[in-house]
Amino acid sequence: MSPVVEACALEKRYADFVAVAGIDFQIAPGECFGFLGPNGAGKTSTMRMLQSVSLPSAGTLRVLGMDPRHDGKRIRTRLGVCPQADNLDPDLPVIDNLLVYGSYFPQARAVTARRADELLEFVALGDKKNHAIPELSGGMKRRLVIARALINEPELLLLDEPTTGLDPQARHLIWTKLRELRARGVTMVLTTHYMDEAERLCDRLVIMDGGKILAQDSPRALIDAHVGQEVFELGASAAEARDFLAGLDLCGASHEHTGDLLAVFLSAKHQLSERLIERARGAGSRYLLRNATLEDVFLKLTGRELDE
Ligand SMILES: Nc1ncnc2c1ncn2[C@@H]1O[C@H](COP(=O)(O)OP(=O)(O)OP(=O)(O)O)[C@@H](O)[C@H]1O
């Protein structure tokens, strides 16, 4: 099957500033593909190119087999978009936000009213049909934007930070809905700052920084390749960490000290965890042995310091 999205040496410049610095990726039909990266990494710039509202400065991009430079309009009729900032019309009630948006899609017009009702039920807003937008909570607005993005039965759904700022209940509800859509075969592209979200939803993802892709794979493969299975953490100053590690054969396991924390990244082959725990207990230090996560990969690749 041909890819839904194909990007090759894709670049976005704003005047002299390079926001997306020549990236390559392919997204297969039915896949949930993620973009992770610190603020300013170039995620939204990439999403807007996929959305065909911002044209590439260089490189090639094909979305649904078409070139956004020539077929932007045809591409947009087959996309669903949940932008980073909510752009609901505050002067229209909930249902009219869906109906007016649906009227922009010729293929959806005849069925918009029925679909709008179904979609409000789908995102658990059936009882808010006639409410005003300012009466909705942040989570409700986000669900409404997702419902709106589905009005034209899109083949490709672009979600720019779908759950930022929402409480855990609202996030879980949105995740459930996104998983239902994926099970129906909708291809999804997602940006997020939440590593647990990416780990739960994405089949594959890229980690971006400064407009470049640093790594690309499934969450599990990225964790295995860059971190390992487990992380041993020890509360320790730089001097305490040096003492702790002195004379210890780490068998090739990598470690990192930041702030007041020493982290040792462990794979099964290292067989080190028991010795580390014994040493920490002996020294009376605080320690934690936990599973490696995507957040470990992210921080390892993009650094722990704020880059502003
Ligand atoms: N229209 C624009 N004009 C000039 N610079 C821009 C424009 N849009 C984005 N940028 C810059 O491009 C870089 C990438 O921005 P982008 O919005 O793509 O990042 P992001 O990864 O989505 O960040 P965030 O996580 O904060 O949403 C940033 O340095 C930003 O300031």
Ligand SMILES: [Mg+2]
């Ligand atoms: Mg963004």
